[in-house]
Amino acid sequence: MRQKVTIVGAGNVGATAAQRLAEKELADVVLIDIIEGVAQGKSLDLAQAAPIEKHDACLTGTGDYEESAGSDIVIITAGVPRKPGMSRDDLLAINRGIVKNVVRQAARYSPESVLIMVSNPLDAMCHVAMEESGFAKSRVIGMAGVLDSARFRAFIAAELDVSVENVHALVLGGHGDTMVPLPRFSTVAGVPITELMTPERIGELVARTRVGGTEIIELLKTGSAYYAPAAAVVEMAESILKDKKKILPCAAYLEGEYGIDGLFAGVPVKLGTAGIEQIITLKLTKDEQKMLHNSAASVRELVEAMKNMS
Numbered sequence: 001m002r003q004k005v006t007i008v009g010a011g012n013v014g015a016t017a018a019q020r021l022a023e024k025e026l027a028d029v030v031l032i033d034i035i036e037g038v039a040q041g042k043s044l045d046l047a048q049a050a051p052i053e054k055h056d057a058c059l060t061g062t063g064d065y066e067e068s069a070g071s072d073i074v075i076i077t078a079g080v081p082r083k084p085g086m087s088r089d090d091l092l093a094i095n096r097g098i099v100k101n102v103v104r105q106a107a108r109y110s111p112e113s114v115l116i117m118v119s120n121p122l123d124a125m126c127h128v129a130m131e132e133s134g135f136a137k138s139r140v141i142g143m144a145g146v147l148d149s150a151r152f153r154a155f156i157a158a159e160l161d162v163s164v165e166n167v168h169a170l171v172l173g174g175h176g177d178t179m180v181p182l183p184r185f186s187t188v189a190g191v192p193i194t195e196l197m198t199p200e201r202i203g204e205l206v207a208r209t210r211v212g213g214t215e216i217i218e219l220l221k222t223g224s225a226y227y228a229p230a231a232a233v234v235e236m237a238e239s240i241l242k243d244k245k246k247i248l249p250c251a252a253y254l255e256g257e258y259g260i261d262g263l264f265a266g267v268p269v270k271l272g273t274a275g276i277e278q279i280i281t282l283k284l285t286k287d288e289q290k291m292l293h294n295s296a297a298s299v300r301e302l303v304e305a306m307k308n309m310s
């Protein structure tokens with residue numbers, strides 16, 4: 001039987017993710033958007049590329065959640081993106097309202113699905129999604145670490161003039177300026193970058209990674225990044241759909257792991273059919289642990305702020 005992925009929000013990230021999912025023939029894709037005609041138009045356009053791209057994935061655009069029924073994965077990208085000068089946290093109130101509404105409807109029609117959150121501020125939106133869906137923590141996952149790590153990997157590969165395929169990197173924590181890139185766990189063909197670059201240069205790449213999204217917004221001016229975010233969410237979806245059990249950094253609900261309790265934060269997890277099948281606990285140094293807790297504290301602030309919203 002074919003697998004089915006619903007993407008709520010047929011904007012830049014959503015439509016690009018739909019394209020990648022279809023071209024990789026990972027699943028049939030249902031695109032949903034609140035603006036009449038957008039999801040329908042984009043899915044028709046994507047379907048007409050299929051004969052050229054040689055895939056048989058079925059693409060449907062709709063405003064009706066009934067058509068999303070029985071999805072294996074629901075990806076939530078609905079919301080507004082940042083504009084220059086905005087932080088992800090500035091989107092809290094508006095995207096909270098949107099995410100509440102769309103998750104409730106999507107979860108009703110796909111009660112067995114795995115939810116992958118993309119809307120920002122990411123970690124806070126994962127809390128909203130878990131609450132609204134009532135899903136187990138293993139089935140609510142946030143896309144952030146794969147993207148942040150990919151940015152770090154791209155910078156490392158360019159710096160050392162090596163293939164991106166040789167570079168692995170790890171970024172933990174919340175998806176914001178306090179994210180925690182971990183040079184000790186970032187390697188080129190197995191060699192930690194701490195042996196390949198000066199601490200100063202690593203510091204510069206870490207700093208650029210932390211503001212990687214902002215750098216792109218300032219160039220685009222009208223919206224935020226979407227090619228890499230879409231690629232990241234599709235890597236997560238692929239691991240779940242094919243039960244690959246990849247270890248990827250994702251936002252997961254922590255209950256004591258890393259000394260963090262009752263909060264979503266980016267950590268390495270194993271992704272398979274069941275969603276998050278394992279949270280991987282790394283041995284961090286005191287400094288790394290401190291940075292992770294600092295990042296978690298900023299997520300907690302947003303979660304607390306949401307408690308005072310109607």
Ligand code: APR
Binds near residue numbers: 034077118226
């Ligand atoms: N239901 C369905 N779709 C909605 C709703 C809703 N209630 N509200 C907004 N949308 C749709 C918009 O109509 C738009 O097509 O969500 C889409 C968002 O697309 P873009 O504006 O292009 O934003 P994008 O760059 O895709 O980012 C989406 O992901 O990376 C994050 O910060 C980013 O929160 C933002 C989200």
